[in-house]
Amino acid sequence: MNIAKNSADIEQGNVGVMAWLSLNPSLPSPTETWLGSLLMVERIGVFPSSGEIRRPIRDPDSLLAHLKSLYARQALDVDERNGLKVIFSDWRFRARIVGSDPAIVITVETRCDPQLMPLKTAELLSQLECFEKGIR
Known part of the structure; x- marks a missing residue:
């Protein structure tokens, strides 16, 4: 899954990684937590943020x-x-x-x-x- 290709889908009136996280359900099992970390790092790279x-x-x-x-x-x-x-x-x-x-x-x-x-x-x-x- 390439987050950069799906970034247009995330424009839901919010910005940033937290918005993306709220739109994506948690991973199905603890053995796949590495995938969540990888996706999070990719997402941060797509939209570097100042934070609030x-x-x-x-x-x-x-x-x-x-x-x-x-x-x-x-x-x-x-x-x-x-x-x-x-x-x-x-x-x-x-x-x-x-x-x-x-x-x-x-x-x-x-x-x-x-x-x-x-x-x-x-x-x-x-x-x-x-x-x-x-x-x-």
């Missing part, structure tokens, strides 16, 4: 609107269900509001490019800082 990064923010709704205005024109797809998900040809990000306090959680993933992931993560975090400082 939580940042306090005073006005998360305005931040999502700001991020959309910055990135939507270049995006292949924009999904505003449960926050903001923006997909490009070689990377994607998701920003969602934490319900209990004024904070945002972002996740950045790249398509088979581990060097691009930290660059795009830094870019997005810089946008958050500039927004908070009123620099637009």
